[in-house]
Amino acid sequence: MASAINDCRPGQSLRTHLRAATMAAHDLLDHAMQAASGWQTREDYARFLSLQHAARVPLEGWLAAHAPAGLVPPPQTGLIARDLAQLGMPAPAPAPLFTIGRPAPGSALGIAWVMAGSALGNKAIAKQVARIGGGAWPVAFLGDDGAMAFWQGLRARIERPAAPAEAEGATRAAEAVFAHFLAAAAAPEGVPA
Numbered sequence: 001m002a003s004a005i006n007d008c009r010p011g012q013s014l015r016t017h018l019r020a021a022t023m024a025a026h027d028l029l030d031h032a033m034q035a036a037s038g039w040q041t042r043e044d045y046a047r048f049l050s051l052q053h054a055a056r057v058p059l060e061g062w063l064a065a066h067a068p069a070g071l072v073p074p075p076q077t078g079l080i081a082r083d084l085a086q087l088g089m090p091a092p093a094p095a096p097l098f099t100i101g102r103p104a105p106g107s108a109l110g111i112a113w114v115m116a117g118s119a120l121g122n123k124a125i126a127k128q129v130a131r132i133g134g135g136a137w138p139v140a141f142l143g144d145d146g147a148m149a150f151w152q153g154l155r156a157r158i159e160r161p162a163a164p165a166e167a168e169g170a171t172r173a174a175e176a177v178f179a180h181f182l183a184a185a186a187a188p189e190g191v192p193a
């Protein structure tokens with residue numbers, strides 16, 4: 001049976017393919033993050049930000065080292081650290097290294113898609129955080145306009161079919177990013193609240 005990686009239908013856009021291939025992983029991650037922290041209280045929200053910071057530091061490092069300029073989303077860990085400082089929390093230690101071995105065609109694109117696409121979820125979470133926190137909790141990260149602007153620019157690149165090798169590389173890399181976030185969410189004890 002063909003795997004999801006090789007199941008890129010003719011004419012299907014890379015975005016549609018990536019979303020289908022990682023839908024289950026995204027659902028798992030959504031649940032894992034709600035279980036690990038959520039954002040129902042100020043302490044939950046600080047833990048959520050700590051988890052995000054820990055997971056994103058090595059990913060931003062990977063992109064800075066391996067991705068071409070157009071595929072490097074604006075770093076967000078500084079914004080997260082600023083939110084944490086406003087909540088009176090120090091930035092947490094980074095999560096373990098992120099690696100996918102030797103970069104392949106599509107690797108940077110897949111990682112950039114996950115990082116940039118997460119701004120869509122962040123936008124939805126920002127609305128909830130504004131409501132729950134009565135507008136008093138800092139949202140430099142969740143409300144980051146730079147991330148949304150990068151996302152809009154990336155769309156032209158992913159809303160069209162990709163060559164099979166690029167689609168496969170992007171899918172493997174995107175799956176690795178979701179696995180990395182899942183590992184961070186599964187070990188919240190490593191993330192001080």
Ligand code: HEM
Binds near residue numbers: 015033117119124125
């Ligand atoms: C914390 C819980 C999370 C929630 C509640 C959430 C929610 C969402 C929502 C509402 C969307 C938009 C769906 C749509 O409009 O079709 C979305 C898309 C997405 N999210 Fe999340 N998300 C979460 C965590 C994450 C994380 C941690 C990442 C990765 C770092 C991530 C990556 C993505 C990607 C790649 C997309 C799809 C972009 C596309 O449409 O091409 N999400 N998420």
